Amino acid sequence: MKNDIKVGLIGFGTVGASAVKIINENNAKVSRRAGGKIIVKWIADKDITTSRGIKIDKKILTTDAYRIINDPEIDIVVELIGGVEPAHKFIIDALNNGKHVVTANKAVLAKYWEEIMETAKKNGVDVYIEASVGAGIPVIQALHDGLAANNIKSIYGIVNGTTNYILTRMLEDKKDFAEVLKDAQKKGYAEADPSTDLEGKDAGNKLAILSSIAFDTVVDLKDVYVEGISRITRKDMLNARELGYVIKLLAIAKAADGELDVRVHPALISCEHQLAAVDDVYNAVYFVGDAVGPVMFYGQGAGGASAASAVVSDIIYISRNIINGIAGRVPSVFFEKGKSKIKIKPIDEIKFRYFLRFIVLDKPGVFAKIAGVLAKYGISISSVDQKEQDSGSKVPVIITTDEAKEKEMRKALAEIDKLSVTKEKTLALRIEKGE
Ligand code: HSE
Numbered sequence: 001m002k003n004d005i006k007v008g009l010i011g012f013g014t015v016g017a018s019a020v021k022i023i024n025e026n027n028a029k030v031s032r033r034a035g036g037k038i039i040v041k042w043i044a045d046k047d048i049t050t051s052r053g054i055k056i057d058k059k060i061l062t063t064d065a066y067r068i069i070n071d072p073e074i075d076i077v078v079e080l081i082g083g084v085e086p087a088h089k090f091i092i093d094a095l096n097n098g099k100h101v102v103t104a105n106k107a108v109l110a111k112y113w114e115e116i117m118e119t120a121k122k123n124g125v126d127v128y129i130e131a132s133v134g135a136g137i138p139v140i141q142a143l144h145d146g147l148a149a150n151n152i153k154s155i156y157g158i159v160n161g162t163t164n165y166i167l168t169r170m171l172e173d174k175k176d177f178a179e180v181l182k183d184a185q186k187k188g189y190a191e192a193d194p195s196t197d198l199e200g201k202d203a204g205n206k207l208a209i210l211s212s213i214a215f216d217t218v219v220d221l222k223d224v225y226v227e228g229i230s231r232i233t234r235k236d237m238l239n240a241r242e243l244g245y246v247i248k249l250l251a252i253a254k255a256a257d258g259e260l261d262v263r264v265h266p267a268l269i270s271c272e273h274q275l276a277a278v279d280d281v282y283n284a285v286y287f288v289g290d291a292v293g294p295v296m297f298y299g300q301g302a303g304g305a306s307a308a309s310a311v312v313s314d315i316i317y318i319s320r321n322i323i324n325g326i327a328g329r330v331p332s333v334f335f336e337k338g339k340s341k342i343k344i345k346p347i348d349e350i351k352f353r354y355f356l357r358f359i360v361l362d363k364p365g366v367f368a369k370i371a372g373v374l375a376k377y378g379i380s381i382s383s384v385d386q387k388e389q390d391s392g393s394k395v396p397v398i399i400t401t402d403e404a405k406e407k408e409m410r411k412a413l414a415e416i417d418k419l420s421v422t423k424e425k426t427l428a429l430r431i432e433k434g435e
Contacts, residue, residue, distance in 0.1 A: 003035075003037065003323065004036050004037040004039055005039065005315075005323070006075050007038060007074070007076045007078060007315060008044070008069075008074045008077050009043045009068075010078065010090055011044075011080030012061075012080075013045075013081075013304075014303070017304065018307070020040055020043065022312045023040055035320050035324065036323045040056075041071070042061075043056070044062050045061070048062070065090055069090060069099065075100060075318075076318055077100070078101075078315065079103040080103070082104075084108055087107075087108050088108045088111070091116060092119055095116070095123050095127065096123060100125045101120070101126070102128045104131035104132050104135075104311060106205040106209060109208075110204070110208035110221045114218055114335075120331065123328070125328045128314035128318060131310035133157075133285070134159060135161070137285070137301060140213065143214055144333055147295070149291055153255060153289065153290060154287070155210055155253040156250055156286040157206070157252075157284065158282075159285065160200075160202050160203040160206070160251075160301070161184075161280075161281040161282070162184045162198070163200075164248065164249065164278065165183070165184045167232065167237070167248065168280050169280070170234050177230075181194060184197075184281075187303065199230070200226040200228040200249060203251045203264045204226040204264045207253055207263075208223065210285065213334070214253065215342055216334060219260070219262055219344075223344045224262045225262070225263035228249070228266075229266050231427050232247055232427075236357060239385070244271050245268035246269060246271055246276045247266055248267065250264070250269065251263075259344065260343070260344055261344075263347060265429075267431065268355050268431045278298065282300060283298070283299065348407040348410070349405065352409075352432075353400065353402060353431040354400065354430060355399075355430075356398070356428050357396055357398055357426065358396065358398075358416070359395070360394070361395075363421070369419055369421060373412050373419075374399075374412055374416075377409070377412040379409065381400075381402075382399075382400045382401055383399070384397065384398070385397070385398040385399075
């Protein structure tokens with residue numbers, strides 16, 4: 001019977017280095033839990049000279065990922081390079097070579113979910129993906145196994161650490177966007193291309209993964225409506241706070257009348273909601289199941305050590321299966337090829353309450369003009385606030401509305417933005433109840 005497990009890591013960045021550190025430092029415990037010794041046989045990276053601050057035998061370093069993928073002794077391939085290619089090819093080739101795979105790669109999973117799950121099944125191997133959403137928060141396993149009995153009604157997630165850190169620090173430290181982003185990059189939270197975080201794509205990928213599991217379907221990034229945080233200012237956050245809300249980048253999925261509403265965008269959520277207290281790099285996913293009701297998972301959603309916690313746990317899980325001779329027998333996610341896709345509900349058809357920030361000339365009749373256009377599209381105003389300004393003739397006017405269809409709101413704002421009194425493109429944020 002096999003009693004040691006050989007692992008090869010592709011990608012020796014922040015997460016890879018932290019994973020090796022955990023395996024080395026906690027080796028006795030990790031191996032006891034796995035039921036056999038876990039040995040890191042190879043580490044592949046383009047850069048094998050820069051020190052990662054951990055002790056390793058230099059002989060295990062290689063620049064060739066195929067040293068791992070084609071090595072008959074390797075049991076588990078851990079893919080941690082990020083990005084779509086060549087990560088996708090490495091994963092597929094490893095699965096086809098009979099290797100079990102652990103990956104944190106949300107972009108590849110969101111894009112190639114069916115292909116990856118199908119290739120794993122065909123080859124009788126496991127693919128474990130816990131680190132792909134919420135880093136070390138065990139949200140995938142909890143959703144997949146712990147909540148398996150439920151029809152999931154909705155998911156509300158704060159699943160991008162970089163943007164949550166930026167929003168929190170802009171508000172609390174009065175720092176500007178660029179400065180806080182630099183900080184997040186230094187701390188290893190941001191993606192190689194931080195626009196992936198800022199524009200909501202990273203959260204979109206994570207939502208696609210959660211929704212595919214929660215709703216037994218296949219959702220990919222192109223199904224998810226995505227907006228980022230780049231237009232949010234500290235003033236918007238202060239205005240929202242005065243109204244009793246916080247602004248968060250929310251990843252939302254809801255099952256509604258046989259359709260699926262899946263979207264990522266900045267939104268106002270009540271200060272009373274559990275998600276409102278999720279700050280900095282912390283992530284949280286709030287699920288509502290028909291039997292269990294609301295459940296929330298919370299923890300550090302980015303950073304090497306947190307993601308490595310999930311990666312090493314996945315390695316332990318697979319190792320235990322290998323050692324007990326049951327690896328690959330039970331797929332790690334429910335998946336049936338050709339499962340019918342749930343129709344995605346177009347955002348235009350969804351009704352929201354809105355927080356609108358107009359920048360307009362401060363002169364008589366301006367408010368009447370805005371209110372007139374809103375009324376023309378059947379949009380009812382819920383509150384209005386205009387702060388006194390000392391300087392210039394431009395003023396922000398904050399309006400919240402009752403529920404209106406997105407389609408009508410877009411038409412109204414297009415018309416308002418064309419008025420000569422409107423001085424900047426209007427910011428429209430959706431207000432969410434989170435239930
Ligand atoms: N860039 C990601 C984030 C890292 O900020 O959440 C974790 O997936």
